[in-house]
Amino acid sequence: MDFPGGKVPFTEDLAWLGPGFTPRPTIPCYRALDSQGAPLPGTSLPHDIDQALATRMYETMISLQAVDTIFYEAQRQGRFSFYMTSTGEESTAVASAAALNPDDVVFTQYREQGVLMWRGYTPLDMANQCYGNALDSGKGRQMPVHYGSKALNFHTISSPLATQLPQAVGAAYALKLEGKAAVAACYFGEGAASEGDFHAALNFSATLSAPVVFICRNNGWAISTPASEQYRGDGIAGRGPSYGVPSLRVDGGDAVAVYNAVAEARRVALERRGPVLLEAMSYRSGHHSTSDDSSRYRAAEEMAAWRARDPVARFERWMAVRGWWDEARGVGARKAARREAIAALAAAAKQPRPPLSEMFSDVYDEPPPHLVAQRAEVEAFVRAHPETLPAGMPLE
Numbered sequence: 395m396d397f398p399g400g401k402v403p404f405t406e407d408l409a410w411l412g413p414g415f416t417p418r419p420t421i422p423c424y425r426a427l428d429s430q431g432a433p434l435p436g437t438s439l440p441h442d443i444d445q446a447l448a449t450r451m452y453e454t455m456i457s458l459q460a461v462d463t464i465f466y467e468a469q470r471q472g473r474f475s476f477y478m479t480s481t482g483e484e485s486t487a488v489a490s491a492a493a494l495n496p497d498d499v500v501f502t503q504y505r506e507q508g509v510l511m512w513r514g515y516t517p518l519d520m521a522n523q524c525y526g527n528a529l530d531s532g533k534g535r536q537m538p539v540h541y542g543s544k545a546l547n548f549h550t551i552s553s554p555l556a557t558q559l560p561q562a563v564g565a566a567y568a569l570k571l572e573g574k575a576a577v578a579a580c581y582f583g584e585g586a587a588s589e590g591d592f593h594a595a596l597n598f599s600a601t602l603s604a605p606v607v608f609i610c611r612n613n614g615w616a617i618s619t620p621a622s623e624q625y626r627g628d629g630i631a632g633r634g635p636s637y638g639v640p641s642l643r644v645d646g647g648d649a650v651a652v653y654n655a656v657a658e659a660r661r662v663a664l665e666r667r668g669p670v671l672l673e674a675m676s677y678r679s680g681h682h683s684t685s686d687d688s689s690r691y692r693a694a695e696e697m698a699a700w701r702a703r704d705p706v707a708r709f710e711r712w713m714a715v716r717g718w719w720d721e722a723r724g725v726g727a728r729k730a731a732r733r734e735a736i737a738a739l740a741a742a743a744k745q746p747r748p749p750l751s752e753m754f755s756d757v758y759d760e761p762p763p764h765l766v767a768q769r770a771e772v773e774a775f776v777r778a779h780p781e782t783l784p785a786g787m788p789l790e
């Protein structure tokens with residue numbers, strides 16, 4: 395029957411579809427390496443990773459691990475107010491970024507700093523942002539880890555979950571209208587996918603045929619809420635086809651598989667001029683943030699088992715099989731990465747803070763009267779109470 399809503403076959407069976415009636419099979423998880431990093435024969439690998447690419451991916455993941463470890467500790471020492479690690483998901487961020495083109499615009503949640511590092515954002519850039527100093531391109535207005543870089547086509551992170559999803563659809567639609575051969579890559583967690591914005595974004599991307607590569611990091615936990623309380627269907631990938639969005643589930647801890655899945659996703663999105671959805675299965679091995687203690691709600695055995703599946707160690711083993719990695723090289727790379735992260739923090743700590751006046755700039759071409767009044771009020775207050783002005787912060 396040709397309904398206005400679609401061509402639909404008739405049936406004489408009163409048959410429900412779904413769990414408990416006619417369940418669909420669980421979407422399998424595409425992978426190239428076993429849990430220890432041994433290559434699996436027979437994996438379809440349409441996109442080759444040569445030695446130069448593998449080395450760069452490896453070094454970026456090592457740098458990410460070093461920055462995460464050192465910055466996390468620095469926050470615990472009180473040097474800045476907040477930090478989030480991507481431990482356990484390094485391969486999801488770095489291998490996906492490696493498969494994108496620099497012209498692709500990126501929208502992330504907050505745990506994907508590896509994407510930005512792949513694009514050339516340095517540990518020093520990260521340290522300047524976390525300190526909110528005068529060299530932070532965000533001028534100290536954002537919480538730590540809310541990075542952004544216009545030069546690197548990376549939209550500034552915002553804390554309210556899932557806002558980046560409809561924004562990415564708009565950006566992808568604009569890229570299509572401009573005739574650009576680029577996609578919008580949009581990252582989010584399985585917890586964020588419970589927001590209405592996820593559903594609006596998927597439906598809009600499908601109906602507008604917007605070339606978005608949605609990358610869900612299903613790391614099992616949304617702070618203390620387990621994924622098992624987040625949905626009753628087949629995860630996040632299971633939702634894609636019902637919106638008309640081609641979907642694939644991939645092992646997020648397998649850098650080789652993630653690279654191939656994202657390279658294919660990009661190809662499909664550009665060829666079909668439409669969205670695709672990837673669900674990268676992984677585990678958030680660290681705490682949610684420096685404000686969290688995950689041992690309060692997760693079993694120690696569960697955490698230990700996943701830490702043993704470190705995605706970087708898996709990639710090392712794959713590289714070693716190819717003769718591209720050895721122990722000494724790994725030790726050297728880790729030492730260099732640690733040194734760079736420590737030096738970045740030391741340099742960032744020495745920078746002055748952005749002037750107080752910057753709090754009122756950059757939004758309006760001509761500041762409206764209420765902002766002019768607020769600025770005068772703040773300046774009068776700190777002149778009367780200079781002890782309230784953070785150390786090293788000029789007025790102008």
Ligand SMILES: Cc1ncc(C[n+]2csc(CCOP(=O)(O)OP(=O)(O)O)c2C)c(N)n1
Binds near residue numbers: 583586611616678682
């Ligand atoms: C709209 C909104 N609701 C709640 C929060 C508080 N919050 C911050 S992160 C988070 C969990 C998100 O989990 P997930 O999307 O799975 O990402 P993960 O942290 O696991 O990487 C929550 C509830 C928020 N920032 N925004």
